[in-house]
Amino acid sequence: MATTTATCTLSSPDILSQAISVSSTMTLIKDNTAATGLEQLNYHRALIPTGTQFDLIPESAALNTNPANYVYIINKNTDVTDYAVISIKDEVIGSLYGGDWMFIPWSNSVTETEDAQSGQGNDTSIEITATTHDCVIEYALFHSGETLLTADDA
């Protein structure tokens, strides 16, 4: 097992009449265990062309043995008008503008309604659509392991 921690700190001196600061640290742990850490990491950097919805993190039966996965995504563009829309099952979660990041749990509950070849259909993949301009996206998927299920082409 590995020990991976994620800390979020929110602070503002002036959004309320008193300064606020909220900080929390979590350890990324497998489902159905008290303290066994997630063991694997996929980390990517991608250029997302504008105008088309892509599966940024496709749902996968190969890593579906554990529903406790965590996803980190950041829009590395520096122009604050550039944004990428993040959705799941075609439901829009929200927009990441240049410099914005998000961190969410992800169940990867395989629904198998998406065509494996065309990528069309409604599934639990994390989807992304760059708007205004192409977006440079970095993202990480923390998971418990990936077992390859299908042989490659002979």
Add this chain to the structure above:
Amino acid sequence: MATTTAAISIASGDISDNNFSVSNTATLTKAGTDTGITKTTGLSRVETSATTNIVLFDMGESTGVGGVGAITRGKLFIQNLNDRGDGTKYVELLLGTVVIGRLYGGDWAFFPLDGGAGNDIEITPSSTTDTTLEYIMFYE
């Protein structure tokens, strides 16, 4: 305008051959501008023993959060304050009817919201054990 920042730090000494560390700080601004977000729910705490679907934020409500109007865009931080225990109890985090993922005891999430009808933020606890959540929404 206000200045609000959200910082993340992810670190592991052994998830790969070398240490892994990522840190970034975002300033929370109104969509597509440098103008800081000025509205917040403040930090709120809820407790529930229900195992049914609970609407935490009804994004389609015309009165919105605190009766101040519909949320058009926001950033939500939410945390499950329960002890992790044996890792079998959690809160499902949903966007409308779509499950995003599970918040086990001690877990948190931070993500943008575009709002709109049908994109309610909902939770479904897995156990009748009292669940305590804290959340804060920054919104336009």
